[in-house]
Amino acid sequence: MLNNLMKTRPVDLETIFHPRSIAVYGASGGFLNAGTRFIMSFQESGFPGPIYAVNPKGSPAENFPTFKTLVDIPGPVDHVYIAVPAGAVIDVVKDCVAKGVHSAIVFSSGFREIGTSEGLAMEKEIAEIARAGGVRLFGPNCMGIYCPSAKLSYRVDFKMMKSPLSFISQSGGVAITGVNTAEDRGVGFEKVVSFGNECDVTSAEMITHLEKDPATEIIMAYIEGSGNPRRLISAMEQAGRKKPVIVLKSGMSEEGNRAVSSHTGALAGSQSAWEAALKQANAINAQSFDEFIDTALTFHRVKRPAGKRLCIISISGGMCVLLTDLAIRMGFEVPTLSRSTMDGLKEFFPGVGTSVKNPIDLAATFFNPGNLNKLFSILDKDDQIDAIVFLISIEFVISIDKRIPGFMDNMAQVFAEEVSKVEKPIMTSVLYSTRDDIRRDFVKPLVDHKQVVYPTVDRALSSLNHMMRYYNTRDQRHDKGH
Amino acid sequence: MLNNLMKTRPVDLETIFHPRSIAVYGASGGFLNAGTRFIMSFQESGFPGPIYAVNPKGSPAENFPTFKTLVDIPGPVDHVYIAVPAGAVIDVVKDCVAKGVHSAIVFSSGFREIGTSEGLAMEKEIAEIARAGGVRLFGPNCMGIYCPSAKLSYRVDFKMMKSPLSFISQSGGVAITGVNTAEDRGVGFEKVVSFGNECDVTSAEMITHLEKDPATEIIMAYIEGSGNPRRLISAMEQAGRKKPVIVLKSGMSEEGNRAVSSHTGALAGSQSAWEAALKQANAINAQSFDEFIDTALTFHRVKRPAGKRLCIISISGGMCVLLTDLAIRMGFEVPTLSRSTMDGLKEFFPGVGTSVKNPIDLAATFFNPGNLNKLFSILDKDDQIDAIVFLISIEFVISIDKRIPGFMDNMAQVFAEEVSKVEKPIMTSVLYSTRDDIRRDFVKPLVDHKQVVYPTVDRALSSLNHMMRYYNTRDQRHDKGH
Secondary structure, three states, X not given: OHHHHHHHOOXXXXXXXXXXXXXXEOOOOOOOOHHHHHHHHHHHOOOOOOEEEEOOOOOOOOOOOEEOOHHHOOOOOOEEEEOOOHHHHHHHHHHHHHHOOOEEEEOOOOOHHHOOHHHHHHHHHHHHHHHHHOOEEEOOOOOEEEEHHHOEOOOOOOOOOOOOEEEEEOOHHXXXXXXXXXXXXXXXXXXXXXXXXXXXXXXHHHHHHHHHOOOOOEEEEEEOOOOOHHHHHHHHHHHHOOOOEEEEEOOOOHHHHHHHHHHOOOOOXXXXXXXXXXXXXXXXXXXXXXXXXXHHHHXXXXXXXXXXXXXXXXXXXXXXXXXXXXXXXXXXXXOOOOHHHHHHHHOOXXXXXXXXXXXXXXXXXXXXXXXXXXXXXXXXXXXXXXXEEEEEOHHHHHHHHOOOOOHHHHHXXXXXXXXXXXXXXXXXXEOXXXXXXXXHHHHHHHHHOOOOEEOOHHHHHHHHHHHHHHHHHHHHHHHOOO | OHHHHHHHOOOOHHHHOOOOOEEEEOOOOOOOOHHHHHHHHHHHOOOOOXXXXXXXXXXXXXXXXEEOOHXXXXXXXXXXXXXXXXXXXXXXXXXXXXXXXXXXXXXXXXXXXXXXXXXXXXXXXXXXXXXXXXXXXXXXXXOEEEEHHHOEOOOOOOOOOOOOEEEEEOOHHHHHHHHXXXXXXXXXXXXXXXXXXXXXXXXXXXXXXXXXXXXXXXXXXEEOOOOOHHHHHHHHHHHHOOOOEEEEEXXXXXXXXXXXXXXXXXXXXXXXXXXXXXXXXXXXXXXXXXXXXXXXXXXXXXXXXXXOEEEEEEOOHHHHHHHHHHHHHOOOEOOOOOHHHHHHHHOOOOOOOOEOOOOEEOHHHHHOOHHHHHHHHHHHOOOOOXXXXXXXXXXXXXXXXXXXXOHHHHHXXXXXHHHHHOOOOEEEEEOOOOOHHHHHHHHHHHHHOOOOEEXXXXXXXXXXHHHHHHHHHHHHHHHOOO
């Protein structure tokens, strides 16, 4: 009786993110076999519970606990990973029901997305079996769950860093690139789900879960399409009243739509309808992958500015001019600084070759590390500016480092410390122009000091625009009692 | 008599780019002194002629040939580098006239750009003295000439790589960043001039010279403003009939305009007037520094496509969809491939998890190096597509390399070789997402095989758009007998 009840009332998603044990179907042979790779990932991520292989043909590795079927495994199995050919998935899902597992990830592809009636029929069948049996299915054609706080990872290269960002992605590749990119920029995740064809657990359901999840402060969603767009948008709107929902929607063009259908078999829908709906939901509509990641990091790390008045700082006069044009084009203001700021700055700036107006061209005065503290202290007191944007071209620093060894490391350290003490919102951009390897060394202290480093000022300002628009809209709607 | 004639008829610019000897004013002490740095740069660039210092107070380094005044130097001095305080420049220029030098670079700032009547008066005076005495002046407030074929460089970090690109820049910082960036991406320069306040040699004059210069195929110009915009635009239009003129114009906004005036003292002019004039001149109007460099490299390295039909390839289905949307938004077409192409591709592609439509999602088939040759051979025969865009996310390659050492190096080598054999125009983009240092290793073989590698597909397509627009306009005007 109890057993029956468990089968028909599935566990909630939060429990699914924290399984007690995992079994993998389809592991055989070396690292190039997907199933074996998943087992290695679960092991290396430090998953604390038992990990089993299910394979009637034998173990994927010596002495690895392997069973002929799922029900042979003694004790509970909460989470099952299915990496067998599409035609074999139905029987595996039946085994999951028989065993009473909480959730199954269907990694296998070859369902709705291949465009055949057989593929669609198989997908419907596995969904029905799972639903009737109380098992929650992710996918098919997906990579599943990454949850650092549960020490659960399907990739060996994920760093298990935690943060209040959660991310659902219809594409496995976009999930991987997103996690790698954010982690590389010093920001981890609370929960990441690659959900593919969403035959059972849907994006809408996950967003509603993340809305209520106290560990999640920022929701990211890569969406190709949806079987129920109205419900998805409604979940976004609801969640957006409490926390930002940042969306990367692909398949916006007709040709992109066609590509979506062969990727996850989703219906992408019309661009204008999506754009209007996302706007109405106060969801942040990122225009590119980079913008998607940048915006999430900005919400997490950058303070909300009181207004759009920027102070722009660089060490090249030409870059200062280009950035000022850019900021104006993007809807910001670059006002002249207050009299007292200019007077204060003049005290330690030589009169020639630098400028103490706005933009501020520091030129070589940048390289006297003591100047940065004075500069930021003065700017922090200026009530004519709301935020600071600082651009560094790494090659100016490299060329000195060649002559004065250790100069760059010291400069990078001092710069990071001073930037992290600034009270106003500040965004630093270190150009990807030359020597990416040395740039990395320069950027590291900034990342260690919890700064978002943008490769271009354009990208910094795009995400700042998104953040300001989101909060302003939320405030306005709140005032109107929405 | 001959001496008099030489003084009043200045030598042509080409001679100036190839001086026989150099003298530097204002060198004293270590590497942080600008004059000393210039001397070191001339030495390290392998300049074949004599290099002198002029300093009444003594040598900048032990045993360095130093003279109290310019006229004391025995033998001719063609090129003089002036790095003394602004107030001392007038006397130095008089010395240059007395010595009969060809050209002088006024590195010193503190002239028109500081906004005082004294600064402006001094600038006019040095220009008049030079003009009357037959000396050509660059600057003031500039860094001068970089000419690898003459082994002449004012920066130790320039790599002395040659190419048919020439670049004039009103800003020294933009010139440095431009050279570093292009050289880092495998492309050097024919001539680079940082020209600052242009009191004598103007941007218009240099563009006209580069138009006639057989070693220059592509002209790049960073312009903040001009005393004679009509002449500048006319020089661009004239040059643009023979070779592309790529322009980065700053000071487009009112605030940017203000920043220009304190940087090089130029009058930036109105945005709409510049935009219209550049268009009329068929000059390429780059919207950012990155676009400026990308476009120049694209003109140099990428074949002109016959039309706008792209084949998009990636190893992530999600990225394929995003890129298709992007390409359509940017005015390209992403047609379905021809029947024979699809049939050909199906032979070596597994049916599931990849797509042989357009975009092509290679997924894991990418990692079988033999597949690339087959893929490109088939695509080269497809008359439905005009160009190929290939996106790589480095982390997919890294994760395998951790298990199969040497995998990435081999993959990078094979990829570069196969890409370089493609007959159709092809653009490769390797995302800056994680591990910039490893990305660098992956990109190097591509750069060695003369490929432009773009950090985003957006940037690849922006520059492709510029290139196609330029040639199409030139062809149309030519047909109309302009």
